[in-house]
Amino acid sequence: MNVVESIESRKPTVLIESRKGLFRLDLRSVWQYRELLYFLVWRDVMIRYKQTAIGVAWAILQPLITMIIFTLIFGNLAKIPSDGIPYPVFAFTALLPWTYFSQALTRSSNSVVNNSNLVTKIYFPRLLIPLAASVAPIVDLFFSLLVLVVLLAWFHISPSWGMLALPLFLGFAISTALAVGLWSSALNVRYRDVGYIIPFLIQVWMYASPVAYPASMIPEKWRVLYFLNPMAGVIEGFRWALLGKQRPDFMVMAVSLAVVLALLGSGIVYFKRTEQTFADVI
Amino acid sequence: MGDIAIRAGNLSKRYNITMGKRRHDTLRDQIADGLKSLFRRNRRSSLGENAFWALKDVSFEIKEGEVVGIIGQNGAGKSTLLKVLSQIVVPTYGQAQIYGRVGSLLEVGTGFHPELTGRENIFLNGAIIGMKKEEIRRQFDAIVEFAEVEKFLDVPVKRYSSGMYVRLAFAVAAHLQPEIMFVDEVLAVGDAAFQKKCLGKMGDVAKGGRTVLFVSHNMTAVNSLCDRVLWLDRGTIVEDGPTTPIVTRYMEKSLKGMDSSEESWDDITTAPGNDIVRFHGVRVRRQDGRLSDPLTMQTPFQVEIECWNLVDNTQLHVTLHLYTAEGIIAFTTGGLPERPMPAGLFRSVCYVPGDLLNSGLHRIVVLIVKNTNSVIYRHESGASINILDLNHRDFAYFGREPGVVQPVLNWKTEYLGEGLEVNTFTRKLQFE
Numbered sequence: 001m002n003v004v005e006s007i008e009s010r011k012p013t014v015l016i017e018s019r020k021g022l023f024r025l026d027l028r029s030v031w032q033y034r035e036l037l038y039f040l041v042w043r044d045v046m047i048r049y050k051q052t053a054i055g056v057a058w059a060i061l062q063p064l065i066t067m068i069i070f071t072l073i074f075g076n077l078a079k080i081p082s083d084g085i086p087y088p089v090f091a092f093t094a095l096l097p098w099t100y101f102s103q104a105l106t107r108s109s110n111s112v113v114n115n116s117n118l119v120t121k122i123y124f125p126r127l128l129i130p131l132a133a134s135v136a137p138i139v140d141l142f143f144s145l146l147v148l149v150v151l152l153a154w155f156h157i158s159p160s161w162g163m164l165a166l167p168l169f170l171g172f173a174i175s176t177a178l179a180v181g182l183w184s185s186a187l188n189v190r191y192r193d194v195g196y197i198i199p200f201l202i203q204v205w206m207y208a209s210p211v212a213y214p215a216s217m218i219p220e221k222w223r224v225l226y227f228l229n230p231m232a233g234v235i236e237g238f239r240w241a242l243l244g245k246q247r248p249d250f251m252v253m254a255v256s257l258a259v260v261l262a263l264l265g266s267g268i269v270y271f272k273r274t275e276q277t278f279a280d281v282i
Numbered sequence: 283m284g285d286i287a288i289r290a291g292n293l294s295k296r297y298n299i300t301m302g303k304r305r306h307d308t309l310r311d312q313i314a315d316g317l318k319s320l321f322r323r324n325r326r327s328s329l330g331e332n333a334f335w336a337l338k339d340v341s342f343e344i345k346e347g348e349v350v351g352i353i354g355q356n357g358a359g360k361s362t363l364l365k366v367l368s369q370i371v372v373p374t375y376g377q378a379q380i381y382g383r384v385g386s387l388l389e390v391g392t393g394f395h396p397e398l399t400g401r402e403n404i405f406l407n408g409a410i411i412g413m414k415k416e417e418i419r420r421q422f423d424a425i426v427e428f429a430e431v432e433k434f435l436d437v438p439v440k441r442y443s444s445g446m447y448v449r450l451a452f453a454v455a456a457h458l459q460p461e462i463m464f465v466d467e468v469l470a471v472g473d474a475a476f477q478k479k480c481l482g483k484m485g486d487v488a489k490g491g492r493t494v495l496f497v498s499h500n501m502t503a504v505n506s507l508c509d510r511v512l513w514l515d516r517g518t519i520v521e522d523g524p525t526t527p528i529v530t531r532y533m534e535k536s537l538k539g540m541d542s543s544e545e546s547w548d549d550i551t552t553a554p555g556n557d558i559v560r561f562h563g564v565r566v567r568r569q570d571g572r573l574s575d576p577l578t579m580q581t582p583f584q585v586e587i588e589c590w591n592l593v594d595n596t597q598l599h600v601t602l603h604l605y606t607a608e609g610i611i612a613f614t615t616g617g618l619p620e621r622p623m624p625a626g627l628f629r630s631v632c633y634v635p636g637d638l639l640n641s642g643l644h645r646i647v648v649l650i651v652k653n654t655n656s657v658i659y660r661h662e663s664g665a666s667i668n669i670l671d672l673n674h675r676d677f678a679y680f681g682r683e684p685g686v687v688q689p690v691l692n693w694k695t696e697y698l699g700e701g702l703e704v705n706t707f708t709r710k711l712q713f714e
Contacts, residue, residue, distance in 0.1 A: 012379035016293075018372055039409040043395060050397040050438075121392040122410060123369035276372040279365070280297070 025272050029125045036124055040132035044107070045139050059140035060147050063095040070095075074212045083214045085243055086155045092148055093242045094211040094235045097173045100141045101231060102202045104174070108133035108181025109198045113188050116282045126275040127268070130185045134177040138170070148242065160244030169237035175260050176230045182267030186274045189282050210235050216246070227252040230260040285381065287462055287493040288344040288367065292376035294517075295337040295362055336362040338517040339376070344495070346382075346461075349488040351508035351525060352497045353532055358514040360497045364464045367495070382461030382493070385412050389466065391451030396440035400431055400450055403439055407454045421457045428483075429453035449476055456483045462493045481506075501529050501608045526684075533607035534643055543567065545664040550590055554661055559598060559650045562588035562627060564665045566646075569633065578670050579688055582636040585667075587648055588629045595622040596652065600630045603647040604639075604667070612639060612686045616651070637690040640683065641671035 030037070049055040067088055074080045075087030082090035111133035112119060112126065119126065152159065188194035209231040210218075218226045227233055233256025236248045337359045344350055352360045365371040367378060368386035393410035394403050404425055408418040418425075426432055429450040431442075439447055465484070481503060488494055488507045498504050504511065504525065511528045513521040521528050546563030547553035553560045567573055569582040577583055587600050601616040617630050646663040 012381055013383065014369065014380040015377065016366060016369060016373065016380070017377035018375050035415055036409045039406050043398070043406055046402065047395060047397045118393050118410065120370065121389050122386065124410070124412075279370045 025268060026125070027127075027268075030127050030131070033124050033128060037128045037132055037135075040128060041136045044132060044136035048136070048140075056143060059143040063092065063099045063144050064147060066099070067092045067095055070212050080213050081217065083216060083239075083246060085157075085239075089148075089151050089155055089157065089243065090214070090239075091212065092144075092151055093239050094209075096141055096144050096148065096242075097169070097234050097238050098206060098209065098211050098231070099144065100137050101173055101177050101234070102206070103137035103140065104134040104177035105180055105184070105202060106198060107137065108177065109184035109188055109194060111181070112185045112278065113192075113195075113282065119282055120279045126278060127182075127271060130181045130271070131178060133185075134174060134181050138174070141170075152242075157243065159242070162241040162244045162247075164241075165237070166241045169234060169241055172230075172237060172257070172260065173234045175264055176234060179230075179260055179263035179267045182271045183263070186271045189274070189278050205229070205231065208232075223249075223252055224255055227255045228259055230256040230263075232256060233260075285346050286343055286379075287346045287348070287382055288342075288378065288380050288495070290343075290367070290376070290378040291341050293337055293340040293363070293366055293378055294335060294374050294376045295359075295366060295371060296374040297334045297336055335517045337366065337373070340514075340517070340519055341376075342512060342519065342522060344493060346493055347491045348510060349494045349496065349508045351504035351511045351529075352495060352514060353499075353501070353504060353511055353529065354514035354520075357516075359517040360514055361466060362517075363514065364466055364495065364497055368464050380462060383412075384462045384464065385458040385460030386464035387411070387455045387458070387466065390448060390455050394439060394447070394451060397438055399438055400426075400435045400442070403450070404454055407451070408458075411455060411458055412460065413458055417459075425450075425453045425457050428456065428479075445476070452476075452480055456480070456487070460492070462495075463487065464495045464497075466497045501533060502610065505529050505608060530607065530642065543665055543668075546588075553590075554659075555589070555650075556659055558591075558593050558596060558652065559659055560590045560592060561648075561661055562590055564588075564646060564648065564661075564663045566665055566667050576670050577668060578636075579639065579641055580636040583634050583667070585632045585634065585646065586629060587632075588627060589650065590627050591623050591625050594625045597622045597654070598628075598658075599651050599654070600632075601649040601651055601657075602632055603649065605645040605647065606640070606686055607642045607644070610686055612644060638687055639667075639669055640685055640688040641669050643668050 049058060052058065054061075070091040071088045075082070075091070080087075108130040111129045115129050118124075118129075184194050184198060208229050215223075215226065215232060215236050233248070233253050237253065240246065240248050340359075340363060352363065354360050362371065364386065366373050367380065368384060391407070393407050395406065398406060404422065405415070405418055408421075409415065413421075426435065429446075429452070431446055431450050434442065434446065439450070442450070484496075484503070484507055494507075496504065496508060508525045510523065511521070511525045512519055513528055513532055521531070544563065544565040544567075546565075547561060550560050550562075553562065555561050563586070565586040565588075566577070567584060567586070568575060568577065569584050575581075585602060587602075589598075589600070591598060599617045601614060603614045604612045606612050615632060617632070644667040646665055646667065648661040648663055649657050650659040650661070652658045
C-alpha cells in the first residue's frame with residue numbers, strides 16, 4: 001500500500017513531451033547548469049588567443065588602433081567636437097563598450113551554429129550558448145580598461161564617483177548584446193543569412209551610436225528617437241561613469257533601457273520557442 | 283526495488299522530408315514560399331505525403347537497474363529514440379517520464395576542443411556531459427589512468443593520435459556516474475586492447491546496478507551486457523524481451539538476404555578476384571548427396587570453392603573462416619599448401635563433420651593465400667551455412683545451447699569404491 005503510494009507520488013526527474021506553451025521559459029535550469037556556463041565562458045576565453053604570436057595583446061590593440069585612426073580622421077581632420085574631453089580619451093571610452101558589443105554580438109550570433117556538435121549530441125539549456133558567447137568578451141574589455149587608466153593618467157583626468165556606476169552600465173551592455181544575440185543566434189540556425197547580415201549591421205550600428213561623435217550633436221527633438229538605440233545609452237553611460245562629464249538625461253536613458261528589456265524578453269521567448277527544433281534544423 | 287526508471291508512452295517523432303530536400307535556408311526562399319502558399323488552398327494537404335515517422339507510438343517501461351539493448355537496422359529509429367529520451371530532440375507527440383539523473387553518451391568526445399590540452403578538455407567535456415566540477419576533480423586521476431595519457435596531459439588534443447583522442451574521450455564518459463545511462467555505439471573506439479577495456483568498463487557499469495539503455499550493432503556486446511532487448515524496426519517496437527532469443531532472431535532475419543547455399547560466376551571478367559585469382563563459385567552441400575534436405579547439427583557437410591588460377595605456376599591455397607551469426611569466428615581452416623599449379627580452374631573441398639557446429643546461420647569468408655604466407659584476396663561469400671537444430675539432444679531444455687560449437691564428446695563416469703571419507707561425512711551429517 002505504502003509502496004504503491006510512493007511510486008505514484010514520485011515525480012519524474014525529467015518529463016519529456018511536445019511542448020506547446022509559449023511562456024514555459026524554464027529559466028531555473030539555466031541556474032542549475034551555471035557550472036557549465038562557467039566552463040563555456042572559460043573555453044571561449046581560453047581558445048581565443050591560442051596559437052597567436054602576441055596573444056592577449058590583441059584585446060588591447062584592436063580598440064587602441066581604432067582609437068588612433070578615429071583621432072586622426074574625426075578628431076584632427078573633421079574636427080568633430082568631443083564635449084571638451086581630449087579626443088583620444090573621448091573615443092576610447094566609447095570604444096570600450098563598442099568593441100565589446102561588436103565582439104559579443106558577432107560571437108553570439110554564430111554561437112549556436114558553431115556549437116552544432118553539442119546541440120545535436122547532448123542536452124543542456126541551449127540558452128547557455130549565446131549567454132556564454134556574450135559574456136566571454138568581457139575579459140577583453142577588462143584588458144582595455146587598463147589602457148584607459150594609462151590614457152587618463154596621461155591626460156591628467158581624475159576619476160569621479162561615477163566610476164561606481166560602471167558595473168551597472170556593463171550589465172546594460174551585456175544585456176544589449178545578449179538581447180540581440182538571442183534573436184540572431186536562433187534565427188541563424190534556420191536562416192544562415194544572419195551570418196551575412198550581422199557584420200554589416202554592426203558597421204551601420206556604429207555610425208548610429210555616439211562612438212566617434214558626441215550624442216550632444218543630435219538635435220534635441222530627435223534625442224528620444226536617437227536613444228531608441230540602446231548602445232547610445234550604454235556609451236553615454238560609460239562616458240559619464242569614466243569621465244564624469246555631463247550626467248546623462250534620465251529620460252533618454254530610460255528609453256534605451258526599455259528597448260533593451262523589450263528585446264531581451266522577446267529574445268528569450270523566441271529562443272525558447274525555436275530551440276525545440278534546433279537539433280532537427282541545424 | 284523494482285521502481286520504474288523510464289516510462290515511455292506513444293513516443294513519436296515525425297520528420298518532414300521536405301525539410302531536408304528543400305529547406306528554407308535563405309530568407310528569400312521562405313518569403314517566396316510564404317507568398318505562394320498564400321494563393322494556394324489546402325496549404326497542409328501535402329504534409330501527409332512528405333511525413334516520415336522516425337518513431338511511431340513507442341511505449342515501454344524500464345525498471346531501475348535493468349540493462350536494455352536497443353537493436354535494429356540502420357534507420358530503424360534507435361538513435362532517434364535515444365535523442366528524444368536525452369532531450370535533444372522533442373517528440374512530435376507522446377511523452378516519457380524519467381526518474382533519476384541521466385547521462386547520455388551519444389558520441390564520445392562531444393565538446394572536445396582541439397586547441398585545449400588534455401587536462402582542460404577533461405574538465406570541459408566532463409562539464410558538458412553533466413559532471414559537477416567537484417566530481418571531475420575527484421575522478422581526474424582515474425580518468426587519466428584509464429586513458430593512458432599521463433605524459434600528454436598538457437599537450438593540446440589536436441596533437442594527439444586518434445587513438446589517444448578516443449581513449450581520453452571514452453575515459454571521461456566512462457567515469458560519469460548517473461543513475462540512468464544512454465549509450466550509443468561508444469564501444470567502437472580504439473584498438474582491440476582498448477575495446478576490450480571499454481567492454482569491461484561497460485560490464486562494470488551494467489553490473490553496478492545502474493539503468494542502462496544501450497544502442498549497438500555489436501550483437502556480441504548486446505548479448506553479453508544486456509538482460510533485455512528492444513528490437514526496433516521502422517520506428518516501432520517489433521519485439522521486447524530477454525536478449526538471446528531476440529538477438530538470434532534478429533541476426534537470422536538480417537542475414538536472410540544472404541541465406542543461400544551457393545553462389546557462382548560464369549563470366550570470369552566480372553567474378554570477384556584480382557589478376558592472380560578469380561572466383562568461379564562457392565557451394566555448401568551435404569556430404570550424403572541429399573541436396574534438397576536441410577543441414578542439421580548432425581549432418582556432415584562440405585564447402586566447395588572453385589577458382590580460376592590466372593598465372594601459370596602459382597602456389598595458391600584456400601583458407602576458410604567460418605563466422606557465427608554473432609560475428610564470432612567459429613573456426614578457421616586451411617587447405618594444405620599445393621605445389622605450384624598451372625593456370626586453369628580448380629576446386630578445393632573442405633569436409634566438415636557433423637556434431638560440430640552449433641545451430642544458426644554461419645557466414646563464410648574465403649582467403650586465397652599465395653606462397654603460404656601472403657593473403658592476396660579476401661572474399662566474403664554470399665553463400666552461407668544455415669544449420670538447423672532439428673533433433674534436439676537434451677529433452678529437458680528446448681532453447682539454443684550457448685556456445686560456438688556443439689560437439690558430441692565422449693564422457694565416462696566411474697565408481698571409485700566406498701571411501702572412508704564418504705562414510706564419516708554422511709555419518710556426521712546424520713548427527714547434526
